[in-house]
Amino acid sequence: MARAKRTARADARRRYRADHASGLEPDETDPGAPSVEGPSRTRTAAEPAPPGRVGIGTAFRLAFRPLDLRGDLRALPWIATRTKAIWVPLLITVGSTIAFAVTQGQDIATRFLFAYFVQTPAIGGVFIAGFLAPRASWLAGLIVGLAAAVCYTALILTVFGAVSAATATQAAARDAIVAAFALSPTLGAMFAAAAAWYRRFLQYTNPNRGRQAAQPKRGDGRSRGAQKAGVRR
Numbered sequence: 001m002a003r004a005k006r007t008a009r010a011d012a013r014r015r016y017r018a019d020h021a022s023g024l025e026p027d028e029t030d031p032g033a034p035s036v037e038g039p040s041r042t043r044t045a046a047e048p049a050p051p052g053r054v055g056i057g058t059a060f061r062l063a064f065r066p067l068d069l070r071g072d073l074r075a076l077p078w079i080a081t082r083t084k085a086i087w088v089p090l091l092i093t094v095g096s097t098i099a100f101a102v103t104q105g106q107d108i109a110t111r112f113l114f115a116y117f118v119q120t121p122a123i124g125g126v127f128i129a130g131f132l133a134p135r136a137s138w139l140a141g142l143i144v145g146l147a148a149a150v151c152y153t154a155l156i157l158t159v160f161g162a163v164s165a166a167t168a169t170q171a172a173a174r175d176a177i178v179a180a181f182a183l184s185p186t187l188g189a190m191f192a193a194a195a196a197w198y199r200r201f202l203q204y205t206n207p208n209r210g211r212q213a214a215q216p217k218r219g220d221g222r223s224r225g226a227q228k229a230g231v232r233r
């Protein structure tokens with residue numbers, strides 16, 4: 001019986017050393033690709049994070065993720081409802097469209113919002129989607145880019161409709177609408193994926209930045225009661 005206990009303890013120590021030899025705790029996953037529990041309650045397989053800071057070349061390579069189309073589609077409802085990756089850039093895009101329609105682009109703020117969140121390519125919203133998405137960043141960028149194309153088309157048909165009286169201008173408006181629906185979702189998926197890659201690259205090159213901010217401040221080890229007792233003395 002004692003020998004069986006010693007054998008079990010030795011096996012546990014070997015597993016513990018094997019886990020810590022790679023710099024990981026058991027069941028630890030990459031912070032750039034967290035596990036997602038969808039309707040089928042499947043967990044996403046992710047490459048383990050490196051133990052601490054790595055070189056630029058290694059971080060460049062590890063920041064890439066293979067495309068998992070089925071997993072991304074299954075995770076989309078969870079991303080849309082449990083994260084800010086989709087609804088935050090969508091709110092900014094719709095708000096920028098309304099602001100530009102009200103002010104007619106007379107101030108620099110609405111012109112800036114229009115250029116980066118509505119006009120093709122709407123790089124502002126898709127970059128936000130890529131940074132906030134825990135996975136399926138390309139899909140979040142595609143959705144935000146499609147919404148930007150819809151908002152851009154609405155502005156062309158309403159705000160810019162007054163200057164579309166000429167035939168040549170109407171043809172240019174049609175070309176702009178076609179280009180918006182063709183380019184905004186496609187470029188949105190690409191830019192969002194690039195933003196997610198850059199976020200993972202920063203995490204690999206400086207992995208302790210978020211941990212240091214999350215760590216609480218430690219005292220000097222003395223309890224409050226001991227400090228009060230010292231004061232009474």
